[in-house]
Amino acid sequence: RKAVMADLSDGFIAMPGGIGTMEEFFEVLSWAQLGIHNKPCALLNAGDYYRPLINFLDHAAAEDFLKPAHRSLLFVEAEPETLLDRIEAFIATHAAQRFDAAKT
Numbered sequence: 750r751k752a753v754m755a756d757l758s759d760g761f762i763a764m765p766g767g768i769g770t771m772e773e774f775f776e777v778l779s780w781a782q783l784g785i786h787n788k789p790c791a792l793l794n795a796g797d798y799y800r801p802l803i804n805f806l807d808h809a810a811a812e813d814f815l816k817p818a819h820r821s822l823l824f825v826e827a828e829p830e831t832l833l834d835r836i837e838a839f840i841a842t843h844a845a846q847r848f849d850a851a852k853t
Contacts, residue, residue: 751776760789760836765798782819789839791824791832799825 755761755777763774778790792799803825809815824839826832 755780755786755788758788760791760839762791762793762832762836763799764793765795771802778823781822787841789824789836790822791826791836793829793832794825794827797827 751773761774761777763770774790774792777786777788780786781788781790792803794800794803806815806820806823810817810820824832824835826835
């Protein structure tokens with residue numbers, strides 16, 4: 750189900766949500782990191798909902814647990830229009846499918 754969702758999507762936006770939202774969000778973000786897809790990943794940070802998560806990711810990058818290039822895969826904006834503008838301007842920075850997922 751998730752693979753089909755990813756194949757049919759032009760990008761991914763997580764709106765404020767719970768555990769299921771986080772699970773799906775981190776899966777598509779990790780797929781971008783691995784080169785499985787080459788699509789924008791974003792958080793709609795309405796009401797600063799995702800501030801603790803953003804701080805965590807920034808801290809992980811500062812402590813060298815997350816490469817800056819991988820941190821930059823994520824767009825974060827508070828306003829939907831601004832977020833959509835960034836997604837529309839997205840230019841892929843890596844080639845998708847660095848490995849054959851069927852062989853893993």
